[in-house]
Amino acid sequence: MNNQIPVKDVTPVKVHKPKKSNQDQNYTPRSRIYVRAVEGTFETIRRFFGLIFLGIFAVIPWIPYNGAQAVLLDIGEQRFTIFSMTLWPQDLTLLAWLLIVSAYALFFVTTFAGRVWCGFMCPQTTWTFIYIWFEEKIEGARNKRMKLDQRPMDFDKFWRKTLKHTSWVVVALLTALTFVGYFTPIDQLFIDFFTFNVSFWAGFFVIFFTVCTYGNAGWMREVMCTHMCPYARFQSAMFDKDTFTVAYNPNRGEQRGPRPRKVPHEELADKGLGDCIDCNLCVQVCPTGIDIRNGLQYECINCGACVDACNGVMEKMNYPKGLISFTSEHELKGGKTDIVRPKLIGYAIVLLVMTALLAFEIMTRSSLEVDIIRDRNSLYRVTNQGLVENVYTLKILNKSQEARTYTISVTGLDSYEFFGDQVVQVAGGEVFSLPVSVATDTVNLDGRVTDIYFRVQTQDLDGNLIEVDEPTRFLYK
Structure with a gap:
């Protein structure tokens, strides 16, 4: 029996810590950031x-x-x-679906291309x-x-x-x-x-x-992005090693340092220099004031300003562009970015499903809504003709923007008498209150409680029938 305890490698991970440059030694979180203009x-x-x-x-x-x-x-x-x-407030579910679709769209885009929403839109x-x-x-x-x-x-x-x-x-x-x-x-x-x-x-x-x-x-300005916006905090949950984000290539850029333009790119390795000339333009153009050369930081909004600034310098130095670029962690390590991956596919599928459900909700949304309020003063009354009568108030909501004519009837009773207007016109976007009463003989009732429906019908501009059956109860004894 082998009693040897397996050894685990616990070598400390090197953490990128911001390095104070000559320009920001006096920087504090409340210091002013002077953003330099950039073209690219x-x-x-x-x-x-x-x-x-x-x-x-x-x-x-x-x-x-x-x-x-x-x-x-x-x-x-x-x-x-x-x-x-x-x-209307009754359509609040549409807002919920819209927010869900927006959230998954944000998750999908962030997983694929980092915080491009923050940087561009x-x-x-x-x-x-x-x-x-x-x-x-x-x-x-x-x-x-x-x-x-x-x-x-x-x-x-x-x-x-x-x-x-x-x-x-x-x-x-x-x-x-x-x-x-x-x-x-x-x-x-x-x-x-x-x-x-x-x-x-x-x-x-x-x-x-x-x-x-x-x-x-x-x-x-940047305080909103670095200290107040919650998106900057939970973005890391969506990042993976294949997410495209703004990054500096240290293998190519180090050791950094100034040099004259006449030094050919091929001779840099012999002089112990990388492509970075340490001009600090990438810091000066950053709207959040970070140094992208210190690695991925939550303050980075992926605006690409440092990419444009660095590419401009590389062009002037006759060096290849892309020292700072939109790339992935796998590419920085010499590998290849896996664009089609389970996490991204999962977000895409959920986004498509939620978008389809939102579209279905909009297409099946009715332009008519009916609410029924029973009379609270009495459950029922008996008329002089010996009929049982219940009183209701119908709330007809016309969700369209044009006036419509509505026809009202009752289902669930073999015979009945209807007291009130059975044909009403409601202006677009209005709620119409209609007091009505329904009376019937006791032989038509199932017992103390009979389920009935108020049927409200109308037609849209294309002649299509719109019908709503709103349930309620007819009470006796």
């Missing part, structure tokens, strides 16, 4: 997506449809209009870069902005700072007005706000979101 492929893609989604956000509230605002989420009336579809990133653009146009490039902040206040600094913050406030105000315009008619909102006739709550939320936008994009 990923910057162009980021601007493209930013402009597309910013344009969609700004234009949608202004689109008219059937004489009204196409998208209006009226919380006060509990009615959410999206073009030809009107949603997140509103915080988009508005932050808009604010940085104003900052750069008014105060100058990175070095000029740093020198300007170190100078004592003079007229040049005063007017530049004033113009910059005024531009920020204008962008924040337009953003807030547009956002609130999704919940109240936007054309009237603009008129009322600038003529000081806006309602209290509309004005409050415009000011509130103006302050939030100004503070988030102008002052907090």
Whole structure:
């Protein structure tokens, strides 16, 4: 019998710790990050997506449809209009399905390409870069902005700072007005706000979101990504060794160090140098202020700014591009990325199933809903003709946007007398209350409780029959 205890390798894992450079020795979490402008492929893609989604956000509230605002989420009336579809609180399941689909889409994309949502489409990133653009146009490039902040206040600094913050406030105000315009008619909102006739709550939320936008994009910036956004914290649960993410290739870049351009790339190994010239441009262009050369960090938002900056340097040095690139851990170790893998396939299947269920829910959604409220004063009464009578209130909800005519009948009784309107017209998006009563002879009843149905019928614009049978009870004794 072998009593030898197996030996396990417990060699400590080398952890990447941030190395203080000459530029950030005095950096604290509250220090200002001066982001340097960069040009390149990923910057162009980021601007493209930013402009597309910013344009969609700004234009949608202004689109008219059937004489009204196409998208209006009226919380006060509990009615959410999206073009030809009107949603009510009863349609909350659609929102649940939409959130589930969005979550799995985020999981799928993150597993495949890392935090590209954060770097290319997140509103915080988009508005932050808009604010940085104003900052750069008014105060100058990175070095000029740093020198300007170190100078004592003079007229040049005063007017530049004033113009910059005024531009920020204008962008924040337009953003807030547009956002609130999704919940109240936007054309009237603009008129009322600038003529000081806006309602209290509309004005409050415009000011509130103006302050939030100004503070988030102008002052907090990377703090939102590194300390407040929960997505930065749980992203690691979706990453694997085949996830494409922004990474530095240390095998190619080390040892880093400055060198003249005339040194051929082929002679670098003989001089003990890698491709990294230690220019720190990758740090200067990073909106979260990290050094990508220290390895994967949760602060990285995968915006690709460091990729563009490094590729520009490599091009000037006549070195191959890709020292910093979107790559996977397997590729960095010399292997091959396995794109089709069980985890990614699982997310894709669930995403397709949830999307199909959402589409099914929308297609099978009825534009008619009926609720029945029994009379609470008495369970029943006996008429002069000896019939048993029950009183109800029908709530007919017309979920469409056009007026419709509804026909009401009762099933479950062999014969009955109906007291009340059996044909009513309900305007689009309205709830119609109809008090009715049903009377019948006791021989038609099953006992103390008889199950009956109120059948409400109508036709849509195409002539298709829409029918709802709402169950209730007919009581006696």
